[in-house]
Each structure stands twice: as C-alpha cells, then as structure tokens.
Amino acid sequence: MCRREELLGARTRRNPTPAPTRVGLTLAAEPIDLFDNDARLALPYRLTAMNFDEEPRTHELRQRLEVFMDEHIYPNEDRFFSESMELGPWAVWPVVEELKPLAREAGLWNLFLPDSDDGAGLTNLEYAPLCEVMGRSHLAPEVFNCAAPDTGNMETIARYGTPEQQARWLAPLLAGEIRSAFAMTEPAVASSDATNIESSIIRDGDEYVINGRKWYTTNATHPRCEIIIFMGKSDPTNPDRHRQQSMILVPKDTPGVEVIRPLPVFNFYGMPDRASEVQFTDVRVPASNMLLGEGRGFEIAQGRLGPGRIHHCMRLIGLAERALEMMCRRVQHRVAFGRPIAEQTVTLERIAEARIAIEQTRLLTLKTAHLMDTVGNKQARREIAMIKVAAPNMACQIVDWAIQAFGGAGTNNDYGLAAMYATARLLRLADGPDEVHRNQIGRLELRRHADKGPVEPRTTYQAHWAEG
Numbered sequence: 438m439c440r441r442e443e444l445l446g447a448r449t450r451r452n453p454t455p456a457p458t459r460v461g462l463t464l465a466a467e468p469i470d471l472f473d474n475d476a477r478l479a480l481p482y483r484l485t486a487m488n489f490d491e492e493p494r495t496h497e498l499r500q501r502l503e504v505f506m507d508e509h510i511y512p513n514e515d516r517f518f519s520e521s522m523e524l525g526p527w528a529v530w531p532v533v534e535e536l537k538p539l540a541r542e543a544g545l546w547n548l549f550l551p552d553s554d555d556g557a558g559l560t561n562l563e564y565a566p567l568c569e570v571m572g573r574s575h576l577a578p579e580v581f582n583c584a585a586p587d588t589g590n591m592e593t594i595a596r597y598g599t600p601e602q603q604a605r606w607l608a609p610l611l612a613g614e615i616r617s618a619f620a621m622t623e624p625a626v627a628s629s630d631a632t633n634i635e636s637s638i639i640r641d642g643d644e645y646v647i648n649g650r651k652w653y654t655t656n657a658t659h660p661r662c663e664i665i666i667f668m669g670k671s672d673p674t675n676p677d678r679h680r681q682q683s684m685i686l687v688p689k690d691t692p693g694v695e696v697i698r699p700l701p702v703f704n705f706y707g708m709p710d711r712a713s714e715v716q717f718t719d720v721r722v723p724a725s726n727m728l729l730g731e732g733r734g735f736e737i738a739q740g741r742l743g744p745g746r747i748h749h750c751m752r753l754i755g756l757a758e759r760a761l762e763m764m765c766r767r768v769q770h771r772v773a774f775g776r777p778i779a780e781q782t783v784t785l786e787r788i789a790e791a792r793i794a795i796e797q798t799r800l801l802t803l804k805t806a807h808l809m810d811t812v813g814n815k816q817a818r819r820e821i822a823m824i825k826v827a828a829p830n831m832a833c834q835i836v837d838w839a840i841q842a843f844g845g846a847g848t849n850n851d852y853g854l855a856a857m858y859a860t861a862r863l864l865r866l867a868d869g870p871d872e873v874h875r876n877q878i879g880r881l882e883l884r885r886h887a888d889k890g891p892v893e894p895r896t897t898y899q900a901h902w903a904e905g
C-alpha cells in the first residue's frame with residue numbers, strides 16, 4: 438500500500454470523505470496535497486476541505502443541549518458549588534446524580550464517543566460545538582457522562598479492551614453507573630517524560646503484581662470510582678524505551694490499592710478536579726486485565742491522549758466564552774471615575790483581544806478535530822499539540838482579564854471565576870505541560886525544513902551594494 442492510500446485509509450467510518458456538496462466555511466475548496474511532493478509544506482497528511490457547517494443532527498443536539506443547560510445546569514450551579522465544598526472530595530454530590538437521569542432521558546448522553554455505536558456516534562468535528570457548550574459550566578460534563586478522565590478511559594477500553602473487559606467495565610461506565618481513573622503521574626519522578634515512570638507491573642503466573650505510588654490520579658476519591666487504568670513498567674530493561682510500559686486495568690477495591698489523600702488544586706478540593714494520591718502495594722490482578730498486550734502502554738497513551746486533549750480544549754473555549762460574557766455584562770453596569778468600566782479603552786482592548794483569541798482557538802480546534810476524523814490522531818499530533826498549548830493559555834488570559842474586571846469579587850467564588858481560573862491553569866499541566874507540547878511542535882517544524890540546507894544569501898543584492 439502506498440503512503441497516500443495508507444493515510445486515506447485512516448479516515449473514520451462515519452466521516453469517510455468530506456461531502457463536496459456541503460456549503461459553509463470552506464478553507465480549502467480543493468484538497469491540498471501536503472505530502473510526498475510538496476516540500477514547501479511537507480506535512481504528513483492530506484488536508485481536505487474543512488467544512489464547519491453544523492450538520493442538522495448536531496444543530497438539533499446543540500439546541501436541546503442549550504435548553505437543558507438553561508433549565509437544569511445553570512440554575513443548579515450554586516448548589517453544585519455548595520455540595521462540592523460541604524460534602525468534599527470523598528463524596529458523591531447529589532445534584533450530579535439527580536441530573537444524570539434527566540440528561541439521559543433527554544438523549545444528551547455519551548455524546549463524546551466518535552466512530553462507535555455506543556455513544557452518539559458523532560465525529561470529533563460534530564462533537565466540538567456540543568463539548569464547547571458543556572465547557573461553560575463545571576457541573577455540565579459529568580451530568581452528560583462526558584467528563585474527563587472517564588471519556589478518555591472509555592475510549593481506551595472501547596478501542597483497546599477485549600470484549601470481556603468491555604462488558605465488565607465499559608458497559609457500566611457508559612451507563613454512568615461507575616467512574617474511573619487514569620494513573621500515570623508519579624510524585625517521585627518527572628512524569629511529563631513518561632519514560633521516567635517507575636511503577637512496576639510484573640507477571641507472576643496467571644496474575645500481574647503491581648507496585649508504585651501515583652498522584653494527581655483524578656477521580657480516585659470518588660466513591661463510585663471502581664476502575665483504574667494503571668500505567669507502569671513491565672519490561673524496564675527493554676532497549677526500546679517506549680516498549681517498557683504497559684497499561685493494565687486495576688479494580689479500585691483490589692487489596693493493596695490505597696487512596697492516600699485528595700490533592701487540592703489551588704486549594705479547591707474535588708472541584709474542578711478530584712486529584713488524588715494513590716499507593717499500590719503488591720496489588721494482584723488477573724493477567725487478562727492487561728490492555729492490548731505487554732509493552733504497548735505508550736501506544737495506548739498516544740491513542741488515548743489525542744481525544745482527551747481536544748475535549749479539554751473544546752470545553753475551554755466554552756469556559757472562555759462564559760468568562761468573556763460575564764466580563765461584558767459586569768463592566769457595562771459598574772461605574773468607576775464617573776463612567777462605566779466598559780468605556781475605559783483598556784477594557785475595550787481586552788474584550789476585543791479576548792474575542793480574537795477565542796475565534797482563533799476555535800478555528801484551530803475545529804481544524805484539529807477535522808484532521809483527527811480524516812487522517813487519524815497520529816497524523817494530527819502537531820495540531821493536537823498546538824491546541825493543547827493554545828486553548829489553556831487563551832482561557833487563562835481571558836479569565837484573568839475577567840477577574841481584573843470584577844475587581845476583588847473576581848478572586849472569590851461568588852461568580853465562579855476563581856474556579857474557572859483553576860481549571861484553565863491546571864490544563865497547562867494536565868495531559869502534558871505546555872513546554873513538552875511546544876518542544877514537539879518545534880521539532881516537527883524543524884523536521885519540515887531539515888533537508889533543505891542552510892539559507893543562502895541573495896547574491897544579486899550583495900553585488901548591487903558592492904558595486905554601489
């Protein structure tokens with residue numbers, strides 16, 4: 438199979454080729470060939486026409502989602518914040534459980550799972566505007582069973598799990614009956630480089646024995662968190678550093694799994710993230726719990742993190758939209774030095790910059806979603822890395838401006854801005870720090886120009902001045 442066929446073969450079942458008859462914002466009317474013979478761009482994919490029209494089904498889903506947000510999510514946010522504070526990170530928060538059946542009845546459930554009959558079957562591009570709407574509220578994602586890290590974990594088990602693993606864990610996760618965690622990061626080593634991780638997964642007869650300490654394991658304190666996807670080393674001496682790791686399913690109630698403590702995020706516990714520290718001591722699980730096979734942990738991480746990352750970015754666009762909306766409403770009604778704060782030039786500048794940044798980030802996110810749907814997550818890795826840097830930084834800046842516009846009120850949680858900032862800021866670290874993604878983007882950019890040699894000076898220009 439030639440490279441072109443191989444790449445085209447990566448298209449998803451649901452989005453085989455962009456339909457040429459669709460209208461809308463079409464950034465490339467004809468497919469542009471970006472590989473093989475195009476040394477100018479030298480990208481590993483063929484960029485096809487990007488059409489950001491909402492399909493009728495997505496449009497209808499978004500409308501219903503917005504109605505649900507108005508009727509059930511926004512009016513319950515106050516209660517959600519109180520319950521998360523009063524009941525804490527070890528508890529189920531009743532408001533979430535009350536709203537989940539309503540969302541399910543409304544058909545607003547598992548909208549995230551692309552290319553699958555288990556979810557709504559939307560492509561990443563179709564899911565983007567819906568995920569953005571959910572990102573407007575901290576309460577929303579879990580209510581629609583679209584919250585991290587469950588979504589990434591469900592995708593992992595859907596893609597790489599055996600039918601038995603799927604029946605045992607994916608089915609209750611899709612039903613929203615249980616929750617899950619993903620344990621990769623370790624306190625003892627710089628885990629932004631996942632080859633550093635030291636936890637062990639050692640085969641012993643029909644079982645694996647697991648040891649290690651993890652932290653920032655989101656969800657582990659949740660009483661309904663029943664399954665942990667654990668990443669550790671099964672072959673630490675393998676000369677290929679990317680074949681040393683495996684991922685394995687660890688039921689949380691297995692002897693030896695101890696959730697040590699919840700970790701605060703900017704002093705918030707449980708919300709916006711149930712970050713936790715977990716100790717695994719001689720934990721034994723059946724060998725059949727291994728995902729995909731020994732030594733394939735990195736391969737799974739690549740597949741898992743792409744969708745997880747783009748979902749964060751989609752939600753952050755919604756979060757930034759909400760912060761900007763709040764800022765615009767506040768500054769028009771708050772008067773300082775004889776006029777509304779909105780009339781200060783600096784405020785107008787910030788509002789304009791915020792609007793520009795949101796639009797830019799949304800376009801890049803949609804382009805990334807389009808590529809993931811058409812050429813696959815691996816080929817879209819440059820764009821995934823770019824949005825993973827762009828979206829949290831954009832959201833941090835906009836929430837920061839909103840906090841400034843609210844004055845002191847922006848720093849407490851009466852308006853939810855402090856939690857919004859915590860969410861945006863933590864995502865400059867979670868799923869990989871900015872620097873690591875920037876390094877990857879930089880390296881890929883250098884690779885595009887690696888064979889071209891150094892830049893030669895313009896000799897005619899030099900000659901002109903020499904003569905002069």
Ligand SMILES: Cc1cc2nc3c(=O)[nH]c(=O)nc-3n(C[C@H](O)[C@H](O)[C@H](O)COP(=O)(O)OP(=O)(O)OC[C@H]3O[C@@H](n4cnc5c(N)ncnc54)[C@H](O)[C@@H]3O)c2cc1C
Nearest residue numbers: 619620621622627628629653654655863867868869870872
């Ligand atoms: C709220 C929250 C939730 C999280 N949820 C999960 C989860 O569910 N499961 C999970 O496994 N992990 C989770 N994480 C962990 C997260 O993925 C890690 O914190 C992140 O990958 C960084 O790893 P580290 O903390 O070990 O930082 P380190 O690896 O120690 O890095 C520290 C800093 O060094 C710098 N640095 C690192 N590499 C480079 C480089 N190549 N170039 C330049 N600078 C560099 C960066 O500034 C980086 O922030 C979560 C984190 C947070 C904050």
